Amino acid sequence: MTRAALAALLAAGCAAPTSAPASAPAPVRPALTDVARAVPGARLDIRYATKDNFTKTIVYPAARCLLRPEAAAALKGVQRDLAAKGLGLELWDCYRPLSVQRRFWELVPDPRYVADPKKGSRHNRGAAVDATLVDASGNELEMPTGYDDFSAAAHRGSASATPAARFNAKTLEDAMAAHGFKGLPTEWWHFDYSGWEKFPLLDVPLTP
């Protein structure tokens, strides 16, 4: 058989129907990492699983912090560095399912405060965290504002913060930056892991 004939035969074989019927590929459940297990020492205070948030409503069915594995691994490094200084992370929000984003939008259909689910929130990609610092006893450090303060006082480097709050916010920012997390300019508590925009919007449930 000539090489050309063999090539033609192989090509035909590739195109020929196989005995197994073609079917759509099974949806792949994207693996998200549970930070409670992956980041020892980090505290969780998932505010949207409580009424202690700006919507005054329980929006999450479970108080869980899930992240993409690479973001969780980086966060472990942040926590390790902070622990060496007698500090630690307290996480207020991590991955948020897209279906929950739609619920947020029903509650607060205002793009100044909530991302339109058509575009998705950074938290829907599993690479964003809302975090503050705690001391070795778990007490929150003074920060420029409370969580989800939508005023200019929450902007990074805001002059209205006390020197202690500015120092603490900068300590958090530096610790996060050392492991690839970049802070959002308008929210001192929000950080995105490097390359976040390339990760897809996910709708994986928070409950196991």
Ligand SMILES: [Zn+2]
């Ligand atoms: Zn956030």
